[in-house]
Amino acid sequence: MKLDFPVEQMVKQRHSVRTYQQTNPISEADKEKLMTYAKALSNPFGVPVSFHLLETKDSNAKKLGTYGVIKGTKAYIGATVPAGALSLEAVGYDFEKLILYATNLGIGTCWLAGTFDRNAFASAIGVKKDEQFPAISPIGYAAEKKSLTESLFRKTLKSNQRKNWSELFFKDSFHTPLTEADAGEYASPLELLRLAPSATNKQPWRIVLSNGVYHFYGQIDSSKTAEHPETIERVDVGIGASHFHLAALEKGLSGRFEKLSDVTIASPKELRYLFSWIPERK
Numbered sequence: 001m002k003l004d005f006p007v008e009q010m011v012k013q014r015h016s017v018r019t020y021q022q023t024n025p026i027s028e029a030d031k032e033k034l035m036t037y038a039k040a041l042s043n044p045f046g047v048p049v050s051f052h053l054l055e056t057k058d059s060n061a062k063k064l065g066t067y068g069v070i071k072g073t074k075a076y077i078g079a080t081v082p083a084g085a086l087s088l089e090a091v092g093y094d095f096e097k098l099i100l101y102a103t104n105l106g107i108g109t110c111w112l113a114g115t116f117d118r119n120a121f122a123s124a125i126g127v128k129k130d131e132q133f134p135a136i137s138p139i140g141y142a143a144e145k146k147s148l149t150e151s152l153f154r155k156t157l158k159s160n161q162r163k164n165w166s167e168l169f170f171k172d173s174f175h176t177p178l179t180e181a182d183a184g185e186y187a188s189p190l191e192l193l194r195l196a197p198s199a200t201n202k203q204p205w206r207i208v209l210s211n212g213v214y215h216f217y218g219q220i221d222s223s224k225t226a227e228h229p230e231t232i233e234r235v236d237v238g239i240g241a242s243h244f245h246l247a248a249l250e251k252g253l254s255g256r257f258e259k260l261s262d263v264t265i266a267s268p269k270e271l272r273y274l275f276s277w278i279p280e281r282k
């Protein structure tokens, strides 16, 4: 399958950019490329995600504010989705694919789900009542030097580090770690999932391989209840699934994502089963 960018290379190249070149704003041509690509995106969860281009008046985003976290750009993209099953996972999947595409064009991005004025952005987009609005990203060209705030963020969140395989991937039960040798041809898709970005660098994805099927779980904040099921961890797992799927496609591995109703693996209580990857039998 022909992919739009070299997946492994872009996954390794991407990092959050919070400081942009103020004197060299993103070009009209690049904005157009991004929005054309965004409009054509679709995800394996079958949920339509909408992308919106927003331009603030002042480059330090005082009006559509980011609490001083993002510096030097006026342009943002926001994602909205109709509320429903796997909607947040779909946003994670599609938005991350857009971010990897942007990385390939030399455009900097940074997932923002917390440090932005959600109400101001939501009203600028015109988010509807039955829609979820989980995240935005600034777009522009990375400045040579990071702001102090950006350096502090990276240090505090340990943004250059990721959890080990043994903490994330399991075989048959949550008691047995999955090794790269066990994963075989799926070692690369799992490794690229492991490198994915997540809110506060939490890396809430956990995967169990059982009978040839990869079951995806999210470590979900237990304070969220049935009435408030919106959790950013579901977006994170969608981002991980995007890396996993694109890497699998790059390796010529096919299959499908499906939410199964008969997964009976005993899991720690903070983990919630979300969906599975069923490889196509050869």
Ligand SMILES: Cc1cc2nc3c(=O)[nH]c(=O)nc-3n(C[C@H](O)[C@H](O)[C@H](O)COP(=O)(O)O)c2cc1C
Pocket: 014, 015, 016, 018, 069, 110, 111, 112, 113, 114, 115, 116, 135, 153, 157, 158, 159, 160, 196, 197, 198, 199, 200, 201, 232, 235, 236, 239
């Ligand atoms: C869903 C999501 C939400 C995020 N929200 C914020 C945010 O509100 N503010 C921020 O500065 N960074 C945010 N980040 C960026 C993460 O802190 C960052 O991805 C992580 O520390 C790993 O660093 P890296 O992206 O450079 O690999 C978010 C990332 C994701 C995936």
